[in-house]
Amino acid sequence: MNPEEPRVVSVFLADDDPGFRAAYRKLFDRTPGFRVAGEAADGETAARLIAALRPAVALLDVQMPGISGVEVARRVLAGDSGTRVVMLTTFDLDEYVAEALRLGASGFLLKNAAPQEVLQAVRAVDAGHAVLAPEVTARLIHHFAPARPGRRHAFAGRVLSAREIQVARLVARGHSNQEIADELFLSLETVRTYLRRMFAKLDVKDRTQLAVLAYEAGLLHDER
Numbered sequence: 001m002n003p004e005e006p007r008v009v010s011v012f013l014a015d016d017d018p019g020f021r022a023a024y025r026k027l028f029d030r031t032p033g034f035r036v037a038g039e040a041a042d043g044e045t046a047a048r049l050i051a052a053l054r055p056a057v058a059l060l061d062v063q064m065p066g067i068s069g070v071e072v073a074r075r076v077l078a079g080d081s082g083t084r085v086v087m088l089t090t091f092d093l094d095e096y097v098a099e100a101l102r103l104g105a106s107g108f109l110l111k112n113a114a115p116q117e118v119l120q121a122v123r124a125v126d127a128g129h130a131v132l133a134p135e136v137t138a139r140l141i142h143h144f145a146p147a148r149p150g151r152r153h154a155f156a157g158r159v160l161s162a163r164e165i166q167v168a169r170l171v172a173r174g175h176s177n178q179e180i181a182d183e184l185f186l187s188l189e190t191v192r193t194y195l196r197r198m199f200a201k202l203d204v205k206d207r208t209q210l211a212v213l214a215y216e217a218g219l220l221h222d223e224r
Contacts, residue, residue, distance in 0.1 A: 009126045012055040013039040014046035014072065015088065016064045020111070024059070027115050034122070043067035047075045054081040056126050061088045061111075062096040070100050077104045084125045101212045104205070107131030130208035132174040160201065167194045171207050172214035 011028055013021045013036060021039050028034040037055035040046035042065040050058050050072070058076060060069035073085045085105040089096070100108070106125040109118060121131040160168070163184070170180045181191045195207065204210050 007033070007126070009034050009057060009122055010037040010053075010055040011035070011122060012037050012046070012050050012053065012058040012083070014041075014043070014050075014058065014064065014069065015039075015061040016041045017061075020061075024118070027118065031119055034119070041065070043069065043072045047072045050076050050083055051079055051081055055083055057084050057086060057106075057122050059086050059088055059109075059122070060100075062100070068096065070096050070103070073100045073105050074103050086121065086125055086131060101208050105208065106206070107208050128206075130206055130211070132172075132208065132211055160198065164194055164198050164201075167191065168198060168210060168214045171195070172211040174211075 011034060013024050015021050015024075018041065021041075025036050025039065028036050037053045038049050040049055044066045046058070046060065046064070046069075047067070058072075060072050062069040064072075069087060073087065076083050076085055085100070087096070087100045087105055087108040088111050089108050090111055107121070107130045109121055109131060113121070125131055166184060167180055170183060175183065177188055177191045177195070180186070181188045184191075186194075195210070198210060199205065202210065202213060204213060
C-alpha cells in the first residue's frame with residue numbers, strides 16, 4: 001500500500017435488522033478507506049465470525065437474538081482478535097452500554113447517527129481513540145452517578161490533582177483532546193500527558209474506561 005494512502009479499516013456489522021445492516025454496508029462500501037469484513041444477525045454468529053475474520057472494528061447492536069451484544073463484546077475483548085468494539089445503542093439501553101464499557105469496548109454510537117459521524121467514529125476507534133456520543137453521555141451521567149451532595153470523590157484516594165480532575169470531567173463529557181486543550185488553555189501534548197498519567201494512576205487502559213470511572217465517581221455533579 002502506498003504510505004500516503006489511508007489505512008483500509010475492516011468493519012464487522014452485527015444487528016438483527018437486515019435493513020440496518022444493508023444501510024451500513026452501503027455506507028462503508030461506497031466510502032474509500034473502509035471495507036465490510038462480514039456481518040451477522042445474531043450474537044452467536046457474530047462472536048464466531050469476528051474471531052475468525054479478525055476485523056479492525058466491530059459494530060455491535062446491544063440486543064440481538066441468542067446472546068446479547070454485550071456478551072459478544074465480552075467474548076471478543078477476551079480473545080486475541082485485536083478487534084475494537086463499538087456498541088450501537090438507543091436512549092433506553094444505557095445499562096447495557098455501561099457494562100460493555102466496563103468490559104473494554106471503545107465506545108458507543110446512537111443507531112440514528114449521521115453517516116459522517118459513523119465513519120469518523122470507526123476511523124477514530126481504529127486509531128485507538130474512544131467514541132462517546134454526547135447524546136448518550138447525558139443519559140449515562142444519571143445512570144452512573146446519581147447526585148449525592150457532600151459525597152467524597154471516588155478519585156480522592158488515588159491522589160489526582162485538581163487539573164487532572166478537570167481533564168477527567170471533560171473526557172466524561174465527550175470532549176476531544178483538542179477541545180480539552182482549548183477549554184483549559186493547555187497544549188495538546190500536555191493534555192496527552194495528563195491522560196497517560198491518569199491511566200496509570202487509575203489502572204485504566206483508555207479514555208472510555210476513564211469516562212466510566214468519572215461517571216461512577218460523580219464528577220459531573222461537581223462544580224468546575
